[in-house]
Amino acid sequence: MISLDQHPTGRHFLQIPGPSPVPDRILRAMSLPTIDHRGPEFAVLGLKVLAGLREIFQTRHPVVVYPASGTGAWEAALANTLSPGDAVLMAETGHFASLWKKMAERLGLQPEFIAWPGNDAETGLPNAWRRGVPVEMIGERLREDRGHRIRAVCVVHNETSTGVTSDIAAVRRAIDDAGHPALLMVDTISGLASADYRHDAWGVDVAISGSQKGLMLPPGMSFNAVSPKAIEASRSARLPKSFWAWDEIIDMNRGGYWPYTPNTNLLYGLSESLEMLLAQGLPAVFARHQRWAEGVRNAARAWGLPIQCADPAVYSPVLTGIVTPAGVDADALRRLIHQRFDLSLGTGLGRIKGRMFRIGHLGDCNDLTLMAALSGVEMGLKLAGVPIAGSGVQAAMAFFASNPAPMPPATPASAD
Secondary structure, three states: OOOOHOOOOOOOOOOOOOOOOHHHHHHHHOOOOOOOOOOOHHHHHHHHHHHHHHHHHHHOOOOOEEEOOOHHHHHHHHHOOOOOOOEEEOOOOOOOHHHHHHHHHOOOOEEEEEEOOOOOOOOOOHHHOOOOOOOHHHHHHHHHHHOOOOEEEEOOOOEOOOEEEEEEEHHHHHHHOOOOOOOOEEEOOOOOOOOOOOOOOOOOOEEEEEOOOOOOHHHOOOOEEHHHHHHHHHHHOOOOOOOOHHHHHHHHHHHOOOOOOHHHHHHHHHHHHHHHHHHHHHHHHHHHHHHHHHHHHHHHHHHOOEEEOHHHHHHHOEEEEEEEOOOOOOHHHHHHHHHHOOOOEEEOOOOHOOEEEEEEEEOOOOHHHHHHHHHHHHHHHHHHHOOOOOOHOOOOOOHHHHHHOOOOOOOOOOOO
C-alpha cells in the first residue's frame, strides 16, 4: 500500500516526455477481465488493434507488437535484419541515439557514429545534442561506401532527451541519392501519434515505437513497423533471435493471435487509444501538439532561457528542453519544483545532465494542464534564484488565448 504522504492531495502534474498521463477512458478499458488469448473474442481484438496500428504508422505493411519496452523493439529491429559484424551508420542526436549505438555494439555489429562537431557557443553544450540528424553527412558517407558495407542507417525521429525532431524524409532522399541499398531504421518511440510520421511515404524499412508516449498507455508494449524490404532482409539475417523473430508473429497475426502470451489488458487500452486518436484524425492530433509546443516555447523565450533545440526548423512538438544558466543545477531545480508543487519534469540525460530540464506536452494534455506546469516552473525558477527576463506564464497565456484550439465539428442533432 502506498502511504498518503507519498501522494499529496490533488492531482500530480506529470509533465515528463513519457510515460505520459493515461486517460481515464484507457484506464477503465484496462480494468476489464482478462480473456482467453486463444479464443475467438481475442482474435477480434487482435485484428482491430493491428489494423489501427497500421493507420497510426501510416503503413500498409505489418506492425509487430511486443510485450516489452521500446528497448526491446530496438533489439528486434537490429536482430531481425542484420548479421554479426555488419556495419551500421548511426547519427548522434542525443542520449537515446547513443544507447541504440551501445546496443548495436553489444550485439556484435559495427556501428559508425556521425554527429555535428564541436560545442555550441551560446550554451557550451555539444552541437550534436542541439540539432537534428546531419543529413548531408549521411549522404556523403554513403557515397563513400562504394562496396556497400553499411547495411543499415539508424536514426531517431524525435530525440526525447533533447527535444529535436529530425527530417526522416530527407534521410530517405540522402540514401536514395547516394544509390545505396542500406535499410532505413527509425526510432519513433516518442514521435508516434504526436509528431507527423509516415512510414510508407518516407520509405522507412523498420520503425520502432512504444506505448507510453503519444499512444497514452502505460509502459510495457513496443512495436516494429516493417517494410517488405526489411522482411526480405530478415530471411538471411544471422543475428540470434527467438522471442524477437518477426516470422512467427506476423504469421499468427493474420488470425489475430500471437505465438506468445500477449499483454491482454494493455491491448484493451491500446484499442481505446487507437479509437481516440483515429476519431480525432491524425492531422488534428499533430496540430494540437504543435500548438502546445509553441505555447511552451513562448514561455521559455519570455524567461530568457535557451531552448535545447537550436534549430527552429526541427523543434519537437512532443517536448521542450530548456537550458539553465551556467552554474544552475537543473536537477536541483527539478527537485525543488517537485517538492513544492507536485510537478514532475524531465531530467537532463547523458552529456547534458544537470544543464537542462524537459517539459513534456504530449498525449492527454490541454491548455490548462500546461499552464499549471508552466506556473510551477516559473515559481520554481524564482525560488531557486534563477534570473529570468519576464513572465513565461503571461507569454504562454497570451499565445493560447490568441491562438485557440480548433473546435471539433458539432454532433448532428438527433432526429428523435
